[in-house]
Amino acid sequence: METVEIKPRQERTAADDAVFKRDLVQLIPHLRAFARTLCGDATAADDLAQDAMMKAWDARASFQMGTNMKAWTFMILRNQFYSEKRRSWRQSQLDQEAAERTLVAVDDPEAPVALDELRLGLAMLPPEQREALILVGAGGFAYEEAADICNCAVGTVKSRVSRARRALHAILEAGDYARDGGSAGDAMRSILADAERLSSIR
Amino acid sequence: MIEQRPLPERRKASAALDEARLRQQAIGVRLRQMFDEVVNEEIPAEFLEILRRADERGSGKS
Known part of the structure; x- marks a missing residue:
């Protein structure tokens, strides 16, 4: 600083x-x-x-x-x-479109499969849960800072993050994301394998 | 002998809890990776260009 x-x-x-x-x-x-x-x-x-x-x-x-x-x-x-x-126009329409565009955008055969599935899983979360999870889980913000950014109470952020984590886990576990032909359960397996690989690098 | 006391179910429950924690951590790693992937991209020249032009406008010299 x-x-x-x-x-x-x-x-x-x-x-x-x-x-x-x-x-x-x-x-x-x-x-x-x-x-x-x-x-x-x-x-x-x-x-x-x-x-x-x-x-x-x-x-x-x-x-x-x-x-x-x-x-x-x-x-x-x-x-x-x-x-x-x-x-x-309609919010849900936009989310669905974003998910579809993301799916189309990922045409790199080398791209790790689970990353798309994480994106798709994220797209299925309610927007307020998604942003809370991103800010705290990836952006490196404290709950208090995320609350300021989202203009809500700290407790609200905490509960959104925890609900988002549970929902995302469930989505990935069930293979429930909007992907045609994707096999259920693969996403979570691939994410686990990847985390292991990454943590061994670190 | 007292070791026999914890019920198998309880051990099973704590193993499931560890497993769930592991999975959450894995998702967390992925989430950061997804975010950092974009952070680590080179800044498109357009951004710097727009800012440079605005700066010139602001200071009245161009």
Whole structure:
């Protein structure tokens, strides 16, 4: 972490902007990853991440230096996502489409099977459970930070994460994701084998 | 001899619990892997370009 100088807002300088910009650039990969989990589709996700990046840049004067910029930008991205989603048509339709697009997008024969199935399983979760699980389970946020990002109580995040974990486990176990021709139970077996391989590398 | 006390069912239950925990951990590893895969991608030039243009606009020199 960098040293942070706290200045009154009106004294915002070009140097502040430069620091903000540098930090924002460092967050782009994380914004892209979060957007990808929300959108499923990579192109739509990058559009969303770009919009969020620009919103953050435009709102830089309202960012309090020294506070968690990652959480702040994730909150902007999430708000952007849901306001766009509200404008578009039925939510469930979108989720289903995202799942289908993800399925189509994964045509790399070398791609590990279970990764698609995890994505499909995620797509089957209610959005609020999915995002809570992603933020805490993959994004590295504390429950408190995830609660700030999602604008809900800490207890709500905790319960969403735990419900998401149980549901995802059940989906993968049952092979219940929306994949044609996939054999039930393979997803979980493959995930287990992969985790073992990864933990032996670490 | 006291070791005989735990019922087989109880042992079975705790083995099932370990198994469930293992599976949750495996899903967690996968989840992070999925996320990190995107994090580790190179930033598309478009992002930096958009930001550079906005910065120039903001500071009034272009």
